[in-house]
Amino acid sequence: MQIPSVANRYVGAAVGLTAAAGVLPAYLLTLAPGVVWSGAGIDSGDLAAAVAVGGVPHPTGYPTLMLLGLAVRAVPLGDLALRLNVLTALAGAASLLALGLLAAHLRPQVGTPVPVSAVAAAAAVLTLYGFAPLVWSNAIVTEVYAFASLFLWSALYAAARACSDAETAKGNPRWAAVAGVVLGLGIGAHVTVALGAPALAAILFSGCRRSRPARRLAAPALAGVATTCAVYVYLPVAAALDPPINWGAPTTPERFWSVVSGEIYRSRLDASDLGATAAKAAWLLGEPVRQLTWPLLPLLAIGGASLTRRFSWAALATGWIAISTLAVSAVYNSRDDEVFILPALAVAALWSVVGVHEVARLAQAAGAGAHRLVAAALPLLLIATAVIRGTDVARHVSMRDATHAAAFAHATLAQAETGSVLLTEDDRATFPLWYARYAPRGRTDVTIVDRRLWQFDWYRETLKRTGGIPTDLPPERLLAAGAWPEDRPLWAVDIEVRGSRSADVLATLRPLVTP
Template sequence: MCLKVSPNGLAAGAIVLILSVAYACTLAPGLTWANHGSDGGDLVTAAAVLGVAHPTGYPTYVLLSRLFQSLPAGDLAYRTNLFSAFCAVFTALWVFVIVRGLLPGRDWTTTTAASIAALGFGFSPLTWSQAVITEVYSLNAWFTAVILLFLLWEGWQPSPSGASPWGGRWPARCMALVVGLSLGNHLTIALPAAVWVGWGVFHARPGQRWRDLGQRLVWVGLGSLVYLALPLCAAAHPPVNWGRADTWEGFWWVVSAQPYRELAFGLPPMFLASRVQAWATLLVQQFGWAGVAVGCTGLLYADRVLPPEGRSVRGWVWLTAAMAVLFSLFAMTYNTADSYAYLIPVSLIFAIWVGLGCAWLLKLAARWNLWGALLLAAVAFVLVAWKARATTPLVDASRDSRAATYAARVLTLAPTGAIVFTSSDRDTFSLWYAHYALGHRPDLSLVAGPLLKFAWYRENLRVTYPRLHIPERPGPNGNWREAVTEAHRRRFPICQTFLEDDDHNDDDRVIGCDASDE
């Protein structure tokens, strides 16, 4: 029997295969600092010990990555990196599905345009950089694409009478559960989640809108109960236990991201112009000048390729434009150097516009000359391939073993029973991974200096290392590190880590120690 595969199925399979190979060849082999991935050590370790990661805790990400850590391949960090690649591949696949769903007809131009959009997104530097390391942004992009697909589905589904999709239909409830789960990964997903709720209520029959709103909120709330994993995990006192979320104060401190509140919309006005310029530059870096032109064409000329009966679908396109603006405003005003990662949803939305623009141009060319349209499609695929080749060295993490090597050197050089102070995310999280997740050097006590100011962290140290005596009060000038050092100087060697590329580390030391007085 001959198995028939549609052109769309072949294209989707090719997208998955091509991106899977590209990501596999550039995937970090383990724990990595590549592509600003220093938070990876915290996330991998939290998943491995079922702990609470840095705010907002990311319970959805931690639980899902824990499943990937059970795969029989590589070490824990490598398996968690695979999770990012998996999410990125299927986000690109959703881009294909969305563009294909937007476009009418089954001719080759629509499949080609959707394929170009998916590959363009998958090979964009932002997407690719996060697909090969442990971070939450690939999963966030996946949820964003899924919610956009939900929006599109609901734009097509309502009956002429405007009946609510909640009349005993489990698919709608499942969508709401997924939206709720997405809130447990990254809070920026709250924007498309809120749009999904409002979009569905708008399409409901006027007499059912309040009921529809209530049911959506209830089922989204049920999905967001994934946050209950935080107090449950915290109650077991894992070594990675940000905020002690088993108390109400600690739970709120984590889920509301209190340490980072001042960063949101906290960019000084004097830097706003440079951020806008950086935003424009970054957009060009993702798709090239040709891609930007095609994407803008897709947004402006969407009416030329969308079906005439799809008013709600045309509204969907402009709704994505509003979402892209809001995502961009948040990213540009977030006062950190790596806020560019918040622009991945913008890149995803723009890739959809690229697909619409490609479809319009291909259909226009096909009306004049079929061979000219085929040549245009070939040029588009060549440009995507050229962009992928140019991007590879910028995002390739396959040879980056700095984090693992650093942690191994520190743990090898640390004297027996030492207290090892760390001073930044990179040294802290890489050592947490080696010490807590992999179980190396159980005789040591790791103390993250910047976290000592938090009562929850000091209490966590007391539980994790019963041999330590953590003072109740800081030393002179509020110096907690000095207080901890003085309490143990005569009992254990006291060590401090150094980063090899630190400007003040002239001899490339990774650790310096003072012997105990005993």
């Protein structure tokens, strides 16, 4: 019996759309209802508050997300934080489409139809990637990584398209320009997408080498990157409008560079303890297997070998992305440093999809019996793994019930006296309070002061202008000196974390009075 096939030009879309359709309902069912305390989404309050006021979120500013957020803000439908979460889920699902399209260009026997069974197996592999805990948890609450992934893999797909045309003609400058434009947008989503630039160059220069169109393609690609990196202009423009969320107030070249280069986080890049760094790197190297599950490992290896043999430039480009992002994650030390390996997980998924196509090709070459066996068993095994994995991971990553951060902020603001100033010292307090304060119908009379940011000139300037409080000395010292305005009751918001769940956060409002 002949196994039905999918025409060559639709293979990538069929794989990507099937996977996206598989994960999107899961993402929406586990979507965070607003801003959250949970690990992956702890910055959601900061990002949503920045969108609410058209401001500048924490470095590196994420202008692409801010611009997309402003578009979403204009849609008067439900809570803004929830709308941004939905947008993130859509970006996460769409990134699977980009990966599917790229993988179709890198498969063996490009140009031939692909059996439906192989398409289903490849889609199951991408679904398993979408169900990886790290991927899933970053796709259901406002964060930048789903957008970064979408733009990075879309850019590489466009570059591959530019080159695939090159093999029959002179290359396609339009696709090269699209690759540059999308990569620029990705850099605006997260600066680590810039690590994709060498990969993109490798595809354009090595992948198109045979017909020598690289120079024709390099110029439009560079122009595209330069054009869309201009999204960073958003930062000084927004900062100049003096929003209350204005990290770094990047209105001068020095401050702009401080924000986009993440100056305040630079000290977290530390590899001085070689033993610890090596141990962390080893752990991160094993993450693709742990995150994507063991059944994918043979496919990953076969796909990697297939790419090395047939498209060495693609193996080089994607290998660079995996290794460079693993290295960044190994030497960067923060609460969420593991998230930097997301591109490495995507590379593993990409190679695994190529592995599926390679296995299907080998089975076809081995004879009808082997072909039928693989066509039946491989998709079945992978789909079952994806279903089991998805069911298991959903319980752990779901943010559906993560209402505590919003409730905390809401109740805190509700209890605050008129004109209160709330002193915070933890992201879990500051970010949800910012969002509740600056979202529509927030408490406009309340000012939130993060003690950790007090050390920065730009923060005190912003507070003075937008909060109307004295900033010559920290509030507690002014209070002790009897110089704190009586009409601005001062409260400390303390946060104590007693567990890993959102419900395990103890928050306390403590009135501060003159001793």
